[in-house]
């Protein structure tokens with residue numbers, strides 16, 4: 064019997080992830096954006112985005128995550144935020160926080176922005192510059208975070224952790240406390256897009272992971288009343304996979320900078336799926352009827368061991384994109400699952416990559432990729 068009180072596959076999406084642009088001043092090697100980035104000339108117009116929001120509200124979307132790339136590079140961000148407010152959709156700005164003046168932030172707050180999520184690449188200034196490929200990033204981020212709090216906006220710090228910064232995890236927690244953040248998300252790298260290309264350069268050791276678990280547990284016990292800490296473990300060392308996007312086509316709808324609509328921002332890695340564009344099709348039709356959104360809804364597509372597993376309603380068999388990337392089969396059990404016949408091999412690969420000296424980063428850029 065299903066553990067769901069209602070049929071979640073027929074419900075509207077809760078969240079819309081609006082990837083406003085792939086342009087970004089940073090060049091993080093852990094970026095999950097696709098290798099084939101969308102160029103500015105192919106981005107949706109302001110009118111297109113306002114129309115997407117109208118349709119999203121009509122569909123029942125409650126939260127708007129303004130992402131990218133760097134969404135503040137869009138000069139129409141205030142108009143998009145104001146439209147979300149008019150439609151009573153909660154808006155969350157996901158930003159790298161460099162090059163955003165206090166005046167701009169104030170304008171966004173006045174337009175109705177509800178929440179800010181700021182990425183911090185490292186708490187060591189040199190490490191921050193090296194990982195983000197951007198000079199003096201940390202000081203700018205700290206100034207930005209202080210401005211967010213001065214304006215009374217809730218703040219989440221997003222710390223993407225890997226072998227190069229994990230040993231400074233306590234410093235990330237101290238920084239979140241010092242900046243009066245409401246929430247700290249400690250997220251081990253998820254290996255999609257540029258992060259997959261850089262996997263061997265980023266993979267932490269099992270020892271680093273174990274220490275990070277202990278540090279987060281201790282910090283939760285000490286600072287739980289002041290700071291909420293979310294923790295995302297690295298897939299390759301997990302026992303069970305993450306319930307990616309809370310189930311395919313179940314809770315989240317992603318609109319790419321050029322208007323393609325995806326169930327997950329990495330879904331383009333699955334061959335054979337055709338993603339409809341908001342310029343051609345209504346959002347409601349895309350969500351409810353398009354073949355790409357139907358493809359992995361429910362449980363009928365599953366193979367064993369997922370098909371008869373009681374956890375299938377918790378993790379939905381894990382991530383389809385990861386199954387495709389690592390096994391070449393999008394219907395396979397996510398190899399992050401310990402019940403997958405490929406799990407041991409994947410863990411051994413992670414151990415081997417973490418033990419070897421890291422290759423140079425391949426930085427995420429619109430122009431041909433560079434390393435340093």
Ligand code: SF4
Pocket residue numbers: 087088089090091093094095096131132133158159182427
């Ligand atoms: S991960 Fe880094 S490069 Fe990618 S969008 Fe975020 S800030 Fe930009």
Ligand code: SF4
Pocket residue numbers: 303304368369370372373374375376378379380381396397400401402403
């Ligand atoms: S076998 Fe499938 S459903 Fe069961 S825990 Fe693993 S991934 Fe989840």
